[in-house]
Every structure is written in structure tokens, then in C-alpha cells.
Amino acid sequence: xxxxxxxxxxxxxxxxxxxxxxxxxxxxxxxxxxxxxxxxxxxxxxxxxxxxxxxxxxxxxxxxxxxxxxxxxxxxxxxxxxxxxxxxxxxxxxxxxxxxxxxxxxxxxxxxxxxxxxxxxxxxxxxxxxxxxxxxxxxxxxxxxxxxxxxxxxxxxxxxxxxxxxxxxxxxxxxxxxxxxxxxxxxxxxxxxxxxxxxxxxxxxxxxxxxxxxxxxxxxxxxxxxxx
Numbered sequence: 001x002x003x004x005x006x007x008x009x010x011x012x013x014x015x016x017x018x019x020x021x022x023x024x025x026x027x028x029x030x031x032x033x034x035x036x037x038x039x040x041x042x043x044x045x046x047x048x049x050x051x052x053x054x055x056x057x058x059x060x061x062x063x064x065x066x067x068x069x070x071x072x073x074x075x076x077x078x079x080x081x082x083x084x085x086x087x088x089x090x091x092x093x094x095x096x097x098x099x100x101x102x103x104x105x106x107x108x109x110x111x112x113x114x115x116x117x118x119x120x121x122x123x124x125x126x127x128x129x130x131x132x133x134x135x136x137x138x139x140x141x142x143x144x145x146x147x148x149x150x151x152x153x154x155x156x157x158x159x160x161x162x163x164x165x166x167x168x169x170x171x172x173x174x175x176x177x178x179x180x181x182x183x184x185x186x187x188x189x190x191x192x193x194x195x196x197x198x199x200x201x202x203x204x205x206x207x208x209x210x211x212x213x214x215x216x217x218x219x220x221x222x223x224x225x226x227x228x
Contacts, residue, residue: 002144002145003066003144003145003146003147003148004146004147004148004150005066005147005148005149006147006148006149006150006161007149008055008073008075008149008161009053009054009055009149009161009162010162011053011075012052012053012077012162012164012177013177013181016164016177016180016181016184017051017077019184019185019188020051020164020166020180020184021049021051022188022191023184023187023188023191024187024191025049025166025167025168025170025173026170027187027190027191028166028173028180028183028184028187029173030187030190031183031186031187032173032175032179032183034157034175035157035173035174035175035179036157036171036172036173037129037154037155037156037157037171037172037173037174038155038156039171040131040155041110041112041129041130041131041154041155041171041172042129042130042131042171043127043128043129043167043168043169044115044118044121044122044128044129044130044132044133045098045115045118045121045122045124045125045126045127045128046108046121046122046125046126046127046128047125047127048125048127049127049166049167049168050079050107050108050127050165050166050167050168051077051107051164051165051166052077052078052079052106052107052108052164052165053075053077053078053079053162053163053164053165054078054079054081054159054160054161054162054163054164054165054174055070055074055078055079055080055081055148055149055161056080056081056083056147056148056149056150056151056152056159056160056161057070057080057081057082057083057146057147057148057152058082058083058085058146058147058148058150058152059082059083059084059085059092059138059146060084060085060143060145060146061084061085061086061087061089061090061138062090062138062139062141062143063138063139063140063141063142063143063145063146064092064097064138064139064140065140065141065142065143065146066146066147066148067080067082067092067097067138068097068100068140069148070148071097071100071101071104072100072104073104074101074104074105074106075104075105076104076105076106076107077105077106077107078104078105078106078107079106079107079108079109079110079165079167080101080106080108080109080110081109081110081111081112081152081154081159081165081174082109082110082111082112082113082152082154083112083152083153083154083159084111084112084113086112087113088113088114088131088132088134089114089134089136090113090114090134090136090137090138091111091113091114091115091116091130091133091134091135091136091137091138092111092113092115092137092138093109093111093114093115093116093121093128093130094115094116094117094120094121094137095116095117095120095121095124097109098115098117098121098124098126098128099124101126102124102126106126107127107165108126108127108128108129108165108167109126109127109128109129110128110129110130110154110155110165110167110172110174111128111129111130111131111154112131112152112153112154112155113130113131114130114131114132114133114134115128115130115132115133115134116133116134116135116136116137118133127167129167129172131155149161154174155172155174157174159174160176162176162177163175163176163177164176164177164180166180197210197211
């Protein structure tokens with residue numbers, strides 16, 4: 001299949017980005033089930049959270065020619081998401097490519113495979129998510145196969161160009177802007193209530209009583225109801 005190069009996706013809504021930058025990402029896990037990458041896809045470099053627009057790149061296991069091109073056209077705040085076709089031996093993300101992304105103002109990089117030059121990546125500090133590290137790297141073979149801004153697979157999730165990439169020390173969530181917009185206000189409200197809930201726990205409250213879980217079990221008949 002020949003290389004497919006499509007236009008850059010539409011910018012993310014700044015208001016949504018601002019809200020996502022404030023929410024605790026695991027809170028979104030209370031309301032969503034899809035879009036969560038496999039836990040093995042971890043942050044190997046960088047310490048900051050990322051909220052950015054997905055720029056997708058699909059390459060072959062051996063050839064990162066298309067990735068080099070993509071690294072030169074990303075916009076500030078973008079997150080490059082690389083699909084290596086299931087290969088975990090050849091690392092397409094290393095010191096040069098990640099520096100190229102950082103120079104363009106990218107928010108981070110994600111590879112459904114491995115990265116390399118890990119000490120240099122950690123010194124640079126741009127967040128890089130990968131399944132592991134490797135000494136074996138991709139090359140510039142110019143193989144006529146791959147895609148830029150096409151649907152890709154990453155961490156078990158189908159990623160569309162223009163999706164929102166959320167990443168921190170817990171892992172990665174990649175979802176469409178509309179899906180996240182539908183739950184972000186509720187998630188932020190949950191975050192605002194959480195300090196009071198934790199304070200109630202330390203005052204002796206029982207978690208099941210405070211969240212209603214115990215009443216639910218009573219309603220299911222799993223626990224006896226209150227005596228009168």
C-alpha cells in the first residue's frame with residue numbers, strides 16, 4: 001500500500017483544552033470505558049502531563065522516513081502518535097526525532113512500540129510514552145508504505161487524527177474531542193467534591209455510606225436494610 005499523506009487535523013477547542021488541563025485524568029475513568037491505552041504503554045521520559053492534538057503516523061517496522069517528515073510539520077501542543085504495525089524491536093523515537101518535536105513545540109510523543117536514547121530523552125524532558133526501550137533503531141529506507149494523519153492503532157486503541165491525547169504517570173487516554181466534552185464538566189465537579197469526601201473519611205465516615213454504595217447493596221438484597 002503506498003504512502004498516504006493527509007492534511008493536518010482541525011485545532012482543538014481551547015476551552016476544552018483548558019478544562020482538560022485542570023481535570024484529574026483518572027476521574028475521566030469514572031465516566032468513560034473506551035480510549036484507555038494498555039497499561040504497558042508508559043511514560044518513559046518527561047514528568048509533566050500532556051493534553052494535545054493527535055498527529056498520527058503509521059510506519060513500517062524498519063522505516064521512519066515518514067516520521068521524520070511529520071516531526072518537521074507538527075504544531076505547538078501536538079502529540080505525535082506512532083503506529084509501528086505491532087513491531088517492538090525497532091525504535092523510531094530517539095534523541096534526534098524527539099528534539100525535532102520539542103523544537104516545534106510539541107506536547108509529547110507516543111509510540112506503540114519502543115523508544116531509544118532514553119538518557120537523552122529524559123534529559124530533554126519532553127513526555128515520551130512507549131512500550132519499552134530498544135537499541136535497535138528504524139532507518140530511512142524510503143519504503144512506499146505508511147500514512148500521515150490516518151487512523152492508527154496505539155495501545156489497543158484506534159486513534160483518529162485530531163483526537164485528544166491525555167497522558168500522565170498513570171497512563172494514556174486518547175479520545176475524540178466530542179466524547180471528552182460530554183463528560184468534562186461532570187468530572188471537574190467530581191474533582192471539586194473529592195477533598196470534602198476525603199475529609200469525611202478521616203472524620204470517621206464509611207466510604208460506602210458516603211458514596212451510596214452501601215445503600216445500593218441493600219437495594220439489591222445483598223445486605224439487610226436498616227432496622228426500625
